[in-house]
Amino acid sequence: MPDWYTLTVVGAVILAVVVVIVRFRINPVIALALGAAAIGLLTGLGPVDTVSVMTQGFGDVMMEAGLLIAWGVLIGSMLNEMGAITRLVETLLRVFGKRGVPYALGLSFATYLQTIFVDAMIVIAAPLARRIAPRLGKAGTGIMAATFAISLEVGIVMMVPGFAAVALAGLLGVPLGIMLLGGLAVVVPTVILAILVTSVLFRLGFWKPESDEQQLISDGEDAVAVGAKGGERSQAFGGDDDERAAAVATAEASTTSTERGPRDPASVPLLVLFGPMLAALALIAVQAVLTVIEIELPAMQFLGNPVIALLLAVIATGLVGRATVGTPRVERALVRGFQDGGQIFVLTGVGGALAAVIAEGDLGAILQGYFSATTVAPLLVVWVMAAVLHIAVGSVTLSAITAAGILGPVAATLGLNPLLIALAAGAGALFCIHVTSNTFWLLQSFLGQSVRGALKSVTVGVSIASVIALGMTLILSIFVS
Structure with missing residues (x-):
């Protein structure tokens, strides 16, 4: 088929997917599946092959990422049940002081705490953030809000x-250990620099408390901003954010005020609570390094495999949970984890189905003709496409997966490392988080910001991180072939 026809079909279908999600509020999973089927039929794959390729693409991504996402969700749910996040934030404040706590908190949220759902993390940690904010000066609320937004979304x-990072790695065939190391190289400087830039801007007068903050109706630890427009939040994953936030708050309250485990969780050292997860990430990283330097150790190949390492972390975290809060609460946390993770599995798999249908055609070869044989142009195109998709759809995960799936074939044809495509797609998907994002409204509500304030801390703050992350990815491309 002519190049112009293939490009027109893919472009029109992706635009239609965006429209039905944003305008008609169709669940992204359904919209993506319909889009994949339409591309297959309109580009000549035929009915039978279209279904076959979609199924194969779904299965391939689930084979790579399904168990990993499940293990991460379960670990996060159990840590939440044990009150580990609240204790961690309080500890960071004591250790790093008021000036250092945004960076310590940001790096924690962006790295090893990525097993916790964003909405749960905001609800749990927001009361502590509100207590920290006055110690940071007049712009404290804005600085803490930007810290939350930047670190959680980048991670x-x-x-x-992070479940989107795992999904991108599975979609593009990036070994998870390599994704961990590459992500770490980009995430750490991105989070530090983005928090620094936004903090300086806010302290120089960009943040105006009189118009960017609003009074909170305080009800214990569950203060919510007056006038929060929760009803305008988008369904980035098809769920109702008000209900999810309320459920998280209710669950958290129940864990602190009703049941008591066999011992007080506060008496258990934080290192014990987080130790299994940190050990798993260390095993994965060590095996990734051994792979790069071409050393084969059978024991490490087994223990450092992400599926095994995170499974061991699930088991160990469960044992710690049983000893601290009791078996019934651990089992309840596991059930909640499976419920919360269900749509993430399907969204990730359907994203793989769309990518497989696109890759089956000749789009990769067509795009190759528009790029010079450098690593810069394709990465910029991936970033721009993911940014545009995110502005329209409001889902960081959906836009990153879609952009990576469309332009992933270019990586193979140009010899570009798929790790760079994954990082560029992730960076672009962070650009301009705004009123279509559930995270925007959660941060606006729980951190005492006006809508104008949230536009500064969330939209501007994370957009700064998006541009910095692109720069870090381009720098990384010099060293990664």
Whole structure:
């Protein structure tokens, strides 16, 4: 088929997917599946092959990422049940002081705490953030809100075990250990620099408390901003954010005020609570390094395999949970984890189905003709496509997966490392988080910001991180072939 026809079909279908999600509020999973089927039929794959390729693409991504996402969700749910996040934030404040706590908190949220769902993390940690904010000066609320937004969103798409990062790695065939190391190289400087830039801007007068903050109706630890427009939040994953936030808050309250485990969780050292997850990430990283330097150790190949390492972490975290909060609460946490993770599995798999249908055609060869044989142009195109998709759809994960799936074939034809495509897609998907994002409204509600304030801390803050992450990815491309 002519090049112009293939490009027109793919472009029109992706635009239609965006429209039905944003305008008609169709669940992204359904919209993506319909889009994949339409591309297959309109580009000549035929009915039978279209279904076959979609099924194969779904299965391939689930084979790579399904168990890993499941293990991460379960670990996060159990840590939540044990009150580990609240204790960690309080500890960071004591250790790093008021000036250092945004960076310590940001790096924690963006790296090893990525097993916790964003909405749960915001609800759990927001009361502590509100207590920290006054110690940071007049712009404290804005600085803490930007810290939350930047670190949580960057970690989701660029840092293992963030579920979007795991999904991107599976979609593009990037070994999870390599994704972890590459993500770490980009995420750490991105988070530090983005928090620094936004903090300086806010302290120089960009943040105006009189118009960017609003009074909170305080009800214990569950203060919510007056006038929060929760009803305008988009369904980035098809769920109702008000209900999810309320459920998280209710669950958290229940764990602190009703049941008591066999011992007080506060008496258990934080290192014991987080130790299994940190050990798993260390095993994965060590095996990734051994692979790069071409050393084969059978024991490490087994223990450092992400599926095994995270499975061991699930088991060990469960044992710690049983000893601290009791078996019933651990089992309840596991059930909640499976419920919360269900749509992430399907969204990830359907994203793989769309990518497989596109890759089956000749789009990769067509795009190759428009790029010079350098690593810069394709990465910029991936970033721009993911940014545009995110502005329209409001889902960081959906836009990153779609952009990577469309332009992933270019990586193979140009000899470009798929790790760079994954990181560039993640960076682009962070650009301009705004009123279509559930994270925007959660941060606006729980951190005492006006809508104008949230536009500064969330939209501007994370957009700065998006541009910095692109720069870090381009720098990494010099060293990664």
